[in-house]
Amino acid sequence: MQKSYYSHHVFFCVNQRDGGGRCCQDNDAQRVRNYAKDKVKQLNMTGKGQVRVNNAGCLNRCSEGPVLVIYPEAVWYSYVNEDDVDEIIRKHLQQGRPVERLRLGDSSPVTR
Amino acid sequence: MQKSYYSHHVFFCVNQRDGGGRCCQDNDAQRVRNYAKDKVKQLNMTGKGQVRVNNAGCLNRCSEGPVLVIYPEAVWYSYVNEDDVDEIIRKHLQQGRPVERLRLGDSSPVTR
Numbered sequence: 001m002q003k004s005y006y007s008h009h010v011f012f013c014v015n016q017r018d019g020g021g022r023c024c025q026d027n028d029a030q031r032v033r034n035y036a037k038d039k040v041k042q043l044n045m046t047g048k049g050q051v052r053v054n055n056a057g058c059l060n061r062c063s064e065g066p067v068l069v070i071y072p073e074a075v076w077y078s079y080v081n082e083d084d085v086d087e088i089i090r091k092h093l094q095q096g097r098p099v100e101r102l103r104l105g106d107s108s109p110v111t112r
Numbered sequence: 113m114q115k116s117y118y119s120h121h122v123f124f125c126v127n128q129r130d131g132g133g134r135c136c137q138d139n140d141a142q143r144v145r146n147y148a149k150d151k152v153k154q155l156n157m158t159g160k161g162q163v164r165v166n167n168a169g170c171l172n173r174c175s176e177g178p179v180l181v182i183y184p185e186a187v188w189y190s191y192v193n194e195d196d197v198d199e200i201i202r203k204h205l206q207q208g209r210p211v212e213r214l215r216l217g218d219s220s221p222v223t224r
Binding site: 003004005009011048052054055056057058059060061069071072073074076106 | 123164166172183
């Protein structure tokens with residue numbers, strides 16, 4: 001596999017569902033994503049060959065949310081707040097060690 | 113590496129830049145993304161272990177846009193219209209062969 005354009009490409013689900021179903025934005029996902037983007041920038045980790053933090057639409061793991069996924073390694077996380085994001089940045093993005101306590105498995109049901 | 117939750121996770125940049133700078137939405141990226149999502153659904157390729165087609169914010173390759181990226185393989189494409197997306201679905205997603213004529217290299221400049 002060729003080198004990825006971004007070493008780590010992070011996608012935060014910031015979807016707001018209509019009709020009251022559980023969704024990531026219920027937990028203020030946009031605020032936490034903005035925090036993550038700013039933090040990565042402060043740490044000079046942004047740009048080609050480094051890290052990109054993106055908004056994304058519904059990633060379809062609503063019942064496990066709020067969720068984010070990091071590619072190309074395809075590691076999924078559920079987080080609560082900025083402290084969790086700090087840990088993901090420090091351990092996963094900086095040290096290359098997934099944060100097992102926040103990691104989502106692949107056995108979870110598809111929610112819709 | 114463990115198996116990816118989605119075999120192919122497709123992110124379309126649907127960003128609309130302020131101020132008149134070139135961006136993917138200039139080329140009606142949202143329309144083409146919606147087309148791709150519907151097409152993949154019609155082909156029964158959606159869901160866990162299969163394909164997911166997402167909206168994403170600015171992927172920061174604006175000057176090469178409109179762009180999409182497919183993970184975990186980290187293959188980037190620039191497309192013009194639905195015909196290009198059909199080819200990406202047929203060759204890349206169904207047959208596992210990247211569409212070289214639409215593929216973006218990793219040597220492109222960062223645009224901002």
